Amino acid sequence: MNPVVEVLNVTREAAWLPWAVQYFFLIGLSVGCFLLTLPGFALGRPAWLRLARLALIGALVCGFAAPVALLADLHQPGRFWRFYAHPNLHSWMAWGAFFIPGYVGGLCLYAWAALRPGLAAAPARVSLLGRAWRLAALPWLPRMPRLLPLAAAWTTGFAALVLLYTGMEVMVVRARPLWNTPFLPVQFAVTALAGAIGLVLVLDRLLPPRDRGMEVALNRLLALSLAATLAVGGAWLATGLLGLDAAHAAALASVAGSPEWRFAALWAGLAAAVPAALALWRPAGTGWLSGLIALHAAWMFRWTVFIGGQTVPKSGAGFYAYHLPLGHDGLLGILGTGGLCLFLLIALTALLPWEAAGPARAAAPAAAPVAPAAPGRA
C-alpha cells in the first residue's frame, strides 16, 4: 500500500477537446493524401494517375474539414483573426496559423491546375454544370503548363511545414513528458501517411472502377508505413524501458502502471500490425479493410496522445477521469466532422471532374468519356 494518500486535490479537465484530435487527424490525412498525388500529377507517372485522383479527393475533403475542427477547438473561435493581427512568433501555434492557409490555398491551386484540363474539356451544351466547369477552367487565361508543378512545389513546402508545426507544437510542451519527445513529430508524420494510404484504399472501394494493381501497390505501401509506425513506437518504448533518456523513462513510468494505458498500447500495436499483416497476406481485395483499420490506427494514435495525454496529472496522483461528452465538445463534434467529410466527399466527387484530373497530357484522353457523364450524375 502506498504510504501517501491523496486526500484532496483538483482535477483539471482536458483543455484540448476531441476537436483537436479531429484536426490533427484530418490535416495529417490531407497532407498524406497530397503527397500521394505527387507521383501521378507532378511527376507524370501514368501508373499512379488513379491513385493520384483518389488521393486528391482525400486531400481536399480532409483539407477543407480540418480547419473547421481547429476553429471549433478554440474556446473563442470568433477571435481567430487575432492569430493574424497579433501573432506571437515564438509560438508554433502562431506559425501554424500561417502555414494552414498556405497549405490549403496551395492545395486548391494545385487541384485547380490538375482539374483544369478536365474542366475545360466539358461539353458546354450538356448541362448547367458543364457550363460551370468551362467557366471554372478560366478559359481566357493562357494554358500555363508550369502551374501544376509550381503549385505542387509550393504545396509540398507548406505540407512539410504543416507536418513540422503540428509535431513541434505538441513536442515542445515540456510539461507533458508523454508529448515532449522527438519521436512524436515523426510518429505523427508516419501515421498520417499510413492513414492517408488507408483513406485512398477506402476511396478506391467507394469510387469505382476499382483498380486491383493500384490496390496491391497501395497495400504494400501501407504495410511499409505501418512497419515504420511500429518501429518508431518501438524505439520510443525502448528508450523509456532501457532508461536511455530520463524524460522518456519518466513518460513511460507515468502511464506504465495503468491497465487502461497498457490496453491502449496493445490496441495501438494491433491496430498497426493487423492491417500490415492483412496488406501483405492478401494485398488484393482487402484494401478497404486494411485501409479502414489503418485510418482507425491513425485516429486512435492522436486520441491517445491528446485525450489520453491530458488525463495524466502534472502534479496530482493517479489519472484524471475523462468521459466523452455527448454534445458538440465530444461525440457530436466527432460525428459532425465525420458528417462534414462525407458531405464534402459527395459534393466534390459529384461536382468536380476528378476522374479526369492530372497533367494536361494525361487528362486529355480521360476527359472525353468522363466529362459528359459527370454532369449527368450531378
Added chain:
Amino acid sequence: MSVSRRSFFSGLSASLGGMVGAAEAATPELRAPAGGPRWGMVVDTARCIGCQACTVSCIMENAVPEDSFRTIVSTYEVREGDRAAMVMLPRLCNHCEEPPCIPVCPVGATYQRADGIVVVNADACVGCAYCVQACPYDARFINHETQKADKCTFCAHRVDAGLLPGCVESCVGGARIFGDLNDPGSTVSRLLAQNESKVLKPEMETGPRVFYLGLDDAFLGKVEAEPTLWHPSHGQEAQS
C-alpha cells in the same frame, strides 16, 4: 471588503511582525526599491492547517466559476509505521521567472508584468488552451464562463490597490506570506534568507516565485500517492 477592515488586518499583521509578514503589499509602492517590486510568495507548510479558507476566498474574490480553482490546498495523508500525518500543499500559479506559458501563447495574450505577475489579457485570449498545456503545474484552466484562460493573478487588482492577495489575507495559519522579493528587508526576502526553501518541479527550470518552507522532496513533483477517490471537477459530479 471595507477599507477599515483591510486597514485593521494590515495593522494587525504588521504588529505581528515577522510572524505573518503580510504588511508588504499594504503599501507596496512605498516599500519597493527603485527597481520596482518583484512580487513573490513564501508558503510555510508547517503553518497550513488545510482549512481551504484561501481556496474559498480566492473563489469569492475572483469570481472563479463553480468547480474551477485558481488555488487549492492539496492534502495528503502520510503513513509511517503506525503513525499518520497530514501534509498540506497550497498550490497556485508560481508566477515563474521563466514562465513556459508565455512563449507558447499564439497571440501574446499571456504576459508578465514588470512586477513579475503573470497575467492573461482576457480581451486578447482566443481560448486555444496552449498555455494550459504548457504550464507544468496545472495552474491554468479554461474558464467555463468566459471561455478564456484563467489562473491566479496574485490578485493583481488588489496588489495594485495596495492590498494583499485574497488568499494571503484570509490565511488562518499565516502560512501564505506575500511580498517584494526585490526588497531585502521584506519578510519574504528575510524568510528565504533564513530558511531552506524549495520550489515545485525545479527540474523544469521555470524559476517559480512561490517558495515552500518545510516541504518534503516527495511532494515537489508529480506526487506518487494513492489517488483521491473524488476530485472536484466541472461536469463530473456523477463520479462522486
